[in-house]
Amino acid sequence: MIKNDLFLRALKGETVDRPPVWMMRQAGRYLPEFMELKEQYDFFTRCQTPELASEITVQPIRRYGMDAAILFSDILVIPQAMNIEVQMKPNFGPYLPNPIRTAKDLDRVIIPSIEESLGYVLDAITMTKEKLADEIPLIGFAGSPWTILCYCVEGQGSKSFDKARGFCFTQPEAAHQLLQKITDTTIAYLKAKVRAGVNAVQIFDSWGGMLSPVDYQEFSWKYIQQIVDALKDEAPVIVFGKGCWFALKEMSQSGASALGVDWTCSAQNARYLTGGNITLQGNFDPARLLSPPEVIKKMVTQMIREFGKDRYVVNLGHGILPHIPVENARAFIDAVKEYTD
Numbered sequence: 001m002i003k004n005d006l007f008l009r010a011l012k013g014e015t016v017d018r019p020p021v022w023m024m025r026q027a028g029r030y031l032p033e034f035m036e037l038k039e040q041y042d043f044f045t046r047c048q049t050p051e052l053a054s055e056i057t058v059q060p061i062r063r064y065g066m067d068a069a070i071l072f073s074d075i076l077v078i079p080q081a082m083n084i085e086v087q088m089k090p091n092f093g094p095y096l097p098n099p100i101r102t103a104k105d106l107d108r109v110i111i112p113s114i115e116e117s118l119g120y121v122l123d124a125i126t127m128t129k130e131k132l133a134d135e136i137p138l139i140g141f142a143g144s145p146w147t148i149l150c151y152c153v154e155g156q157g158s159k160s161f162d163k164a165r166g167f168c169f170t171q172p173e174a175a176h177q178l179l180q181k182i183t184d185t186t187i188a189y190l191k192a193k194v195r196a197g198v199n200a201v202q203i204f205d206s207w208g209g210m211l212s213p214v215d216y217q218e219f220s221w222k223y224i225q226q227i228v229d230a231l232k233d234e235a236p237v238i239v240f241g242k243g244c245w246f247a248l249k250e251m252s253q254s255g256a257s258a259l260g261v262d263w264t265c266s267a268q269n270a271r272y273l274t275g276g277n278i279t280l281q282g283n284f285d286p287a288r289l290l291s292p293p294e295v296i297k298k299m300v301t302q303m304i305r306e307f308g309k310d311r312y313v314v315n316l317g318h319g320i321l322p323h324i325p326v327e328n329a330r331a332f333i334d335a336v337k338e339y340t341d
Helices: 006-009 032-040 043-048 049-065 076-083 104-108 120-133 145-154 162-170 171-197 213-231 246-251 267-274 285-290 293-307 327-335
Strands: 088-089 093-095 138-143 200-205 237-241 257-263 279-286 312-316
Touching: 006 200, 006 327, 032 049, 043 049, 043 120, 043 138, 049 120, 049 327, 076 145, 076 171, 076 257, 076 293, 104 171, 104 237, 120 138, 120 279, 138 145, 145 171, 145 200, 145 213, 162 171, 162 213, 171 213, 171 312, 200 285, 213 237, 213 246, 237 246, 237 279, 246 257, 257 267, 267 279, 267 293, 279 285, 279 293, 285 293, 285 327, 293 312
Parallel strands: 138 200, 200 237, 237 257, 257 279, 279 312
Antiparallel strands: 088 093
């Protein structure tokens, strides 16, 4: 079905000539063609207009020829669908004017019909699949329940999410109710994405590293595990927890097809902690894409040697930064495509 199935083969642990490569946040802000659209349409218009979302998804593929595309969207479409207002303010980021701070606030949070509230995402998948024409796989994604809760309670981005953590520790019952609602919505959302045609899904636990290992199990991991359990028989599931190296052993036993690793965890440690039997994805420091192209190429080759070419997907350790030169991104992709043992 898919002409270049290198990414899907790596997720299955098959032997490959070279590892596949894509970049988190590859559809977006570092590309001049994306910036042209950004000047014309606000953020959620881009997310909610299937023609725009599909165009943005394929822009980096046209330019660089990655081995997988990831649908342009945002993790915060989930709270929007759950009746929690989310705005995207220029030069500020996400802003939720009515954050969840009490058990009573939960009364207005719904578990939506995905087709009704997020049908635009499903339409974007259909359009993107047409544009990709089965050349490469398409990845769908969602935020982890804990990461979504962070925004719903904090009301905006944060360096430490103290209000979100405080909510969990002072009102654990309400926190677990909110986490379960987000989990149920996310499972329905990802299943709908698979039905619409995505070939794999990724769960982003961007703020998992804010929690202690014990609290991570209670407020994040057990909900991610529910999502993996619900999806793993329908599509490969990748789990990426930023700063969550301490949970890699448990993650490796979850039924996920692959685990994302950030740049603070070495290839050797990641392989050791996961037992060496699961596909790993990562973990180039996004800021390292500011190095000269020849340095990037050497570092990528070294990274592949350290992880090994099999059971490995080359990626960044977090999303690409907005000010990365396009030729540096090309050096990253080309280094993988040119790799030989």
